[in-house]
Amino acid sequence: MAFLDIRDLHLAMRTFEGEAHVLNGINLSVERGEIWGLVGETGCGKSLTGLSISRLVPSPPGRYLRGEIRFAGQDLLATPEDGMRRLRGGHIGMIFQDPTTNLNPAFRIGEQMVDVALHADAVDPAILGLAPGASRRQRRVEARRLAIAMLDKVGVPDAARRIDDYPHQFSGGMRQRVLIAMALIGKPELLIADEPTTALDVSVQAQILRLIHSLVLEYQLAVLLITHNLGVVAQLCTHVAVMYAGNIIESGPVRPVFRNPTHPYTRALMKAVPHATHRRGELQGLPGSVPNLFTPPPGCRLAPRCPVAQPRCAERVPPTIAVSPGHDVACVLATPAGSAAA
Amino acid sequence: MLRFAVRRIVLLVPVIVGLSLLIFAIARLLPGDPVTLAAGPNATQAEIADLAREFGLDQPLPVQYWHYATGLVTGDWGQSIFTRRPVLEDLKAYLPATLELVVVAMVLAIVIGIPAGLLAAVYRDRWPDYVSRVVSLGAISMPRFFLGLLLQLGLAMWLGWLPLGGRFPLTEDPPPFVTGFLTIDSLWAGDPHAFGVALAYLALPAFATCLSPLATITRMMRATTLEVLQQDYVLTERALGLSQRLIIFKYVLKNAMSSTLTVIGLYFGWLLGGTVLVETVFDWPGIGLYATKAIVTQDFMPVMGVTLTIGVLFVAVNLVVDLLYGLLNPKVRYE
């Protein structure tokens, strides 16, 4: 079994209009050292997939209808909140989109980092490496030293002094570095990064991505990078999964998927990326909009917008087919590996 | 922080000048002629004119205001026409009673209201939330004078546990004046008996006064906590594995407090003027009762004095709140 294994995950959300089926049978396997890019339009369920792994989807309104999430063999949907807290502090790190709103504005960053370090130490005493009988004071001193070391590692200059600053005294990029440092204090094995660079300046984006990349190599992290930027995926990721309306419709190693995008939606997504070689006016997108998740169309959810849709697309959800080893596509037009090309 | 504080204090000067101007304007614009009233029904025209001259009421308005304003600064707040005592002296006698009542009520309201609102938000849409919402809305709707009467009826008249009204038994000597707060003065004097007595007299009025600020603080705290709980950084803190208790009582509390603090400041000033009702019910010898008596007899200077005092106290309390707000909000402080 894979290090992180999501099988047939179904999530529904209760709202005023009714129950929305926001995740509709997600399958995903991530190994350590792999960087998975999870791409798709806003509202396709990629963030909810990430939050589901940490069990941070509020419930109610959220409700898991079917499926399982296994992390290092442990069934997360059956893990009580207490166990999840230990996992969050020590094994699963998360980074979110907007660094300006993700740091508590009323506390010095050191204060927040020390609490995180203390919690991580409670999960795994090796984090601070103190004897079991160490006093509170000793722990705090050591936690602070670790926090400074982490800030240093993620490239916050003059960390020993800046640790006593408030979040608003940092720039956006620096705040994201602080958040990354916090997420890594507990030495997690899995990092979930939800659009970590979207809110940053372009020049800063590259720095942060390079930082994440170097940390992945150093810690042998498994990474789930949620993004809508295919360029980022191409540069940073080893694997990619494309989501549409609550389904993963195509997934596999980056190379084959990008070389040979098979699902009509993936193709449309690729064409929508502006490229230097495109002429003006060539930028293409899909007509229509994301389906209503309260009463999703039967069968393939893309069918109403799909340029190559056929009558049978609306009949049932297309099965996932491996078009080459590891490259899976959920489309009736895909042909399995080994058979003749369509 | 110091510069922040100094700037806020300097900004108070025009506010207080404006306040005195406004109060003066209202007093002069009101119908009713206090001089005629004070002179009595049998006074001749000449006697009324004499009295008007004595109070300086025959001069043009700007001159009158100038006299009033210089008087305020030099400690001459005018005389009560009826008691013939300086207003400032009366205020010194009555203000501590009101302050003691309001301070005790506010402390109770804050100490109970903040945790109550926090818990209501955390247990949103479950029974602690429902109970606190219904009770706090009920408490806001409760007329304080009616609540006071109910308390008197139940605890003082029927059960006889607590005194009916007043601030200290007439038959006993109050502790020597230090702060004017009888509870503190009695402790200062090392007199536990007097402390107990003062507390017994304080209990019902303080309860009647605290209920509506308590409810308001609870509601405000609930609303701001719910807002804070929606913030991204709370999700981040949970994603970092921090315990619910640490998140709520440390990280959320401090953020929610700062918005609630503003309400507390506004309410403190509002209470100072609002004790009128409780003081009337419990015969509590504070500035509210003093103002009521002055109003009924259309005695201008005491009413102006009380109004100005409350206005200045209101501004001062909100200054303190501003400064505290700066402490809770690092961003404000550094700007």
Next chain:
Amino acid sequence: MSASATPDARASAVAARRQNWRRAAYRFQQSWLSIVGLAIVVLLFVAAVAGPSLVPYPADIAGGINTATRFEAPSIAHLFGTNELGQDVFTLVIAGARISLLSGVAVVVLGALAGTIVGALAGYYGGWTDEILMRIADLKLTLPSLILAMAVAAALGAGLVNTIIAIALTWWPGYARLVRGEVIAKKEELFVQVAQALGAGTGRILRRHILPNIVSPIIVKMSLDMGFAILTVASLGFIGIGVKPPTPEWGSLLSIARNYMPDYWWTAMFPGLAIFLAVFGFNLLGDGLRDVLDPRARR
């Protein structure tokens, strides 16, 4: 927006508005507390309109005295007992609903009207007008409104109208602030600038384009203020400055009954409960309305 609406766009706007209303009604129904509030308020209005013809002893409303039935405890004949003049307390309490509602509505409407005018002028013209008007409003907020209302009421003399005027005078600054903020926000919006560019006059812009768009926060504030206005009227009555007997005002009824406690507690209990219930009803309703109509306040 409003200038160039095609029939089609208008139809879809109507549909959207209807959908919004349905959603609002749904949310309102979700909260049973709001329904309780609505029920109390409806009851109050029924009592205010039809009360005098429903009560068992209508003569008591006009001040009829019946010394033979002084201080009778609550019974079938006198549900809430009788007072020191032998009047039926139930009758007086029901009749008091009209006084309280009338004065509450009058205070809030007058306050809202004055505040809206001040706030709209301050927000629309900005500059010195804004500065002066708002500084006065700020200063008024620092003054103790109850004492101020008491002083004005005492100077004007007792009576329902004077009480209303006195309270309304202290009531406008809240509305002025609210309206000013909304006007400043709306002033910058495109449809207002278009109207300006088309040469519409100030008064027309304010009346036709800005004010209709800020009605809902004003209504929310008015409904939230109703309870408090009723409470203030009763407070003045209780102190003895507001409405005087024989007008059956709840606060003054309570003020008189106070002298006959604890033996004749019912004379105080029922007028007091009536005030509480009326204020509670309006607060419940106002809370519900705010949640429904004011999206920013919704949790």
